[in-house]
Amino acid sequence: MRYLLKAVNASQNVVALELEAADEPSAREAARRQGLAVLAVRGAGLAQFMRPARRTRFRATLFSIELLALLEAGLNLVEALQALAEKQNDSDAMHLLQDVLQRLGEGESFSQAIARHPRHFPPLYVATVQSSERTGNVREALARYIAYEEEVDRVRKKVVSALIYPAILVGVGGAVLAFLLFYVVPRFAGVYEDLHAELPLFSSLLLAAGRFVKANGFLVVLTLGCVLALGAYVLAQERTRAALAARLWRMPGLGERMQVYQLARFYRSAGMLLRAGIPVLKAFDMVKGLLAAHLRERLAGARRLLEEGKNISSALTTAGLATPVATRMMAVGERGGQMGDMMDRIARFYDDETARAVDAFTRVFEPLLMAVIGLAVGLVVVLMYMPVFELAGSIR
DSSP: OEEEEEEEOTTSOEEEEEEEOSSHHHHHHHHHHTTOEEEEEEEOTHHHHHSOOOOOOOOHHHHHHHHHHHHHTTOOHHHHHHHHHHHOOSHHHHHHHHHHHHHHHTTOOHHHHHHTOTTTSOHHHHHHHHHHTTTTOHHHHHHHHHHHHHHHHHHHHHHHHHHHHHHHHHHHHHHHHHHIIIIIHHHHHHHHHHHTOOOOHHHHHHHHHHHHHHHTHHHHHHHHHHHHHHHHHHHHSHHHHHHHHHHHHHSTTHHHHHHHHHHHHHHHHHHHHHHTTOOHHHHHHHHGGGSOHHHHHHHHHHHHHHHTTOOHHHHHHHTTOOOHHHHHHHHHHHHHTOHHHHHHHHHHHHHHHHHHHHHHHHHHHHHHHHHHHHHHHHHHHHHHHHHHHHHHHHHO
């Protein structure tokens, strides 16, 4: 049976290969003998249909929480990893931990072993663990990364929860409008056709649309499906998303909120790396991917200023990557030699500012959205019944 594998080679490059093996574990073992770190395995040809590949996601944060608990219970790193590998129900996660254990047994450090799995362990994670190995305190690194992820997740949940109710309103309102336009309006159009009465202009247009939908329902549904599919495809393109993001950045108010949100992620990630002992230039290089394209250009300018001897607060302020409050807080951190902690505090300040902006936005946006949906539904209903009202007036 043939298997398709995605793996990382000795040069830290992701490669794809096809192997003949009796089963999936044998395919993994054959790849390991070639010096490859396996990322994913799926059957080739008929095997793919007989046993569909599962998409699994190794959760580094949950792994870190469990590993930290075992280390604090007195187990050493190897024993803790063995315990976690034995408890795994997912075969991919089990093979991942077994590969890490194998590399530890071959003399590699923990950071080197997990660095061979970039799909599961991000560079921030690897750098944090690597810095802790100098002092031998892996528990501190794990606790630092867990706290970092919890803060990021807290802000993400705040933004997502603020969008849930508007999304429900839009979905329900769209469903009601679709029901009226695709079911109710065509039937009203048939009734008014039999009356041969003169209808108001807008009611005539609405009912004409209803008659068109009734006569070409399948074509309308197919067209809407194609439009939605095309829109999803266009939005999936990175160039489109970048152009859309550039327009949003230029909008007053919204662009400023987006910048604050991105700066919070930048400061939190950089602060974690600085507390771990990573040099500032290397830390900035590692977190630049968290910023939008035009902010990365500013970060490159700040990096050049740092190489010229400027301090962090001056470089980031000159590059436009700091608000006045952040500049003053960084100056205090530089005087006290606690820049990592101070950057984390700046990130929390930005997060609180983002949370207040989200709360204010939802308090204003949700009633407006309800009013717009109500007006749209009410307008359709009034236009449908307006001829009835006129006929009743004429009879009277």
